[in-house]
Amino acid sequence: MSRPGGIGQEYLPWLIPGFALLNLVIFVLLWLGGAFAAVLTGHGWQPAPFTLDAYSSMVTGNTEKVWPGVPPYLVYGAAVALVLLGSSPLALLVRGVVRWLRLREPRSLARSDELSGMIGKGREARARELRPSLRDLPRLSADDTGNLLGELMPAGPELRSSYEDVELDLMAPRAGKSTGIAIPRVLRAPGAVLLTSNKSDVFTVTRQERAKVGRVWTFDPQGIAYTERDMWWDMLRGCDSIEGARRLAGHFVSSVNDDSSKKDFWIAAAQNTLTALFLAASRSGSSVNHLLSWLADPADRTPIDLLRDAGMSAMADQLQGTVRGAVETRDGIYETARQCVACLLDPEILAWVSPDPDLPEFIPEEHVLGRDTLYLLSKDGGGSAAGVIAGLADTVIRAAVVAAERMGGRLDPPMTAILDEAANVCRISDLPDLYSHLGSRGISVVTLLQSYRQGVRVWGEPGMDALWSAATIKLLGAGLDDADFVDKVARLVGQHDVGTSSYSRSKDGTSRSVSYRQEQVLPADKIRALPKGTALLLATGVRPALIRLRPWYKEPNAAMISAAAKTEMQAITDRAAAEWHRRESRQFG
Structure with a gap:
């Protein structure tokens, strides 16, 4: 029968040896402290006798009875110093015991022995296997072996994914996406870099380092960083095939269509029309200005004739069918197409995708072979250049795939593509499909989203599920408020056995029994409440793990990078002020 107080009575006999042990520790500390104090005052080594009378004198302040001529404060000071000196080894001992006890607990989250492919020699062996250029090097730097993910909680080690992995990161705003993921990846990238963003923070911190x-x-x-235009990109260069033209048209359509998996008649027809116009302009050497004029006048037969001259009769017939259709239908299709490319009506945006003999041309095929860095910056919302940004990002990724095929299947050094704000400024409609093979090409892609629902809004439920499944590394950070998604993650993390002890007391004595029940390793509320700077790591083939992100400002060279970032920020501020004055003077004459 259970009885209140049974547990306390069971441990009552331990109070006597515990009290004796405490007194023994105090006695030993005072004994050693007095002996050392005697040496320091020139009285020589005078250990006190192990008697009750000596102990009584020590604890009552009458230490001079034991060590004549030695001030009491020196005895107690020496004892305190011994406590301080012994605290560090004691802390290490306790830490080791705690770690040993943790290893004996039932396994729930992954530990370092299960993540051997992300640490130490396992990670290095994998890097040598994937990159032929590393096989004969005696030693490899950490950045050559993979992308830094963070440190396994609570005390390490450092974890890195391989350059064969493709990554999907879901974190709320200000949860560490830029400081803990995007900026470190740009700074540590061994090869070419592609970054998309709607802010200038990553650009500000990393530009000067990448320039080295x-x-x-x-x-x-759109002047996110107020940089002067020092390049141009031939947007129509890759539209000389139907596939290339359709992909570029799809990027412009996706920039105005919230769910690329749901295209109504007007959206689909507008994409077909833009495909034909892009193809006609590319094959004939026409400019983007010509394309905009064709869109403005549906009755203009120039693109139809150009397609026929290029031997694209079927495409010409399709465009002609659209032009000859009912006026209301034709005008609706063309108006939808005009809305999709409306950003090109801005002459400042148009200049970036039009030939300029005074500026260097950005050539994606050359970029992916070196260690250059491409920053793609665009605003959100109406008038944004998201379609252009997505088109250029997709062109660079496809150029990397072609280069990898020419190298035997994989880029070396690998290219790093960081698609920050991918749902806002870089809506690549078939990104979920690309994820399935980009890693095997030596293209390390990181897609950063604020939530799972944000991805559903862009790619639809099937597309986002495909992206989730294809990502070999998933990081889930702070602030995930989608209850259904977080509950799904909690189920993926799994359950473990939790033991509950119960005690009963009878005339035969006290007995203890343990019962077990299943509980979630990380309930949904704990996943939602992950602290800022931490993340749940879901890697293919291993248990989930909790990691601590390592922000760039905690690295050894952070001071130098921070100084360069301040210089860059001042330059942006100066350019912003100059731009403001320019607009004011233009407005008021």
């Missing part, structure tokens, strides 16, 4: 290893290209048509 290669050329920096900044595609900033």
Whole structure:
């Protein structure tokens, strides 16, 4: 029968040896402290006798009875010093015991022995296997072996994914996406870099560092960082095939269509029309200005004739069918197409995708072979250049795939593509399909989203499920508020056995029994409440793990990078002020 107080009575006999042990520790500390104090005062080594009378004198302050001529404060000071000196080894001992006890607990989240492919020699062996250029090097730097993910909680080690992995990161705003993921990846990338963003923070911190290893290209048509235009990209260059033209048209359509998996008649027809016009312009050497004029006048037969001259009769017939259709239908299709490319009506955006003999041309096929960096910056919302940004990002990724095939299947060094704000400024409609093979090409892609639902809004439920499944590395950070998704993650993390002890007391004595029940390793509320700077790691083939992100400002060279970032920020501020004055003077004459 259970009885209140049974547990306390069971441990009552331990109070006597515990009290004796405490007194023994105090006695030993005072004994050693007095002996050392005697030496320090010139009285020589005078250990006190192990008697009750000596102990009584020590604890009552009458230490001079034991060590004549030695001030009591020196005895107690020496004892305190011994406590302080012994605290560090004691802490290490306790830490080791705690770690040993943790290893004996039932397994729930992954530990370092299960993540051997992300640490130490296992990670290095994998890097040598994937990159032929590393096989004969005696030693490899950490950045050559993979992408830094963070440190396994609670005390390490450092975890890195391989350059064969493709990554999907879901984190709320200000949860560490830029400081803990995007910026470190750009700074540590061994090869070419592609970054998309709607802010200038990553650009500000990393531009000067990347300029030390290669050329920096900044595609900033809407003045996110207020950079002067020092490049141009031939948007129509890759539209000489139907596939290339349709892909570019799809990027412009996706920039105005919230769910690429749901295209109504007007959206689908507008994409077909833009495909034909892009193809006609590319094959004939026409400019984007010509394309805009064709869109403005549906009755203009020029693109139809150009397609026929290029031997694209079927495409010409399709475009002619659209032009000859009912006026209301034709005008609706063309108006939808005009809305999709409306950003090109801005002459400042148009200049970035039009030939300029005074500026260097950005050539994706050359970019992916070196260590250059491309920043693609665009605003959200209406008037954004998201379609252009997505088109250029997709062109670079496809150029990397072609280069990898020419190298035997994999880029070496690998290219790093960081698609920050991928749902807003870089809506590549078939990104879920690309994820399935980009890693095997040596293209390390990181897609950053604020939530799972944000991805559903862009790619639809099937597309987002495909992206989730294809990502070999998934990081789930702080602030995930989608209850259904978080509950799904909690089920993926799994359950473990939790033991509950119960005690009963009878005339035969006290007995203890343990019962077990299944509980979730990380309930949904704990996943939602992950602290800022931490993340749940879901890697293919291993248990989930909790990691601590390692922000760039905690690295050894952070001071130097921070100084360069301040210089860059001042330059952006100066350019912003100059732009403001320019607009004011233009407005008021």
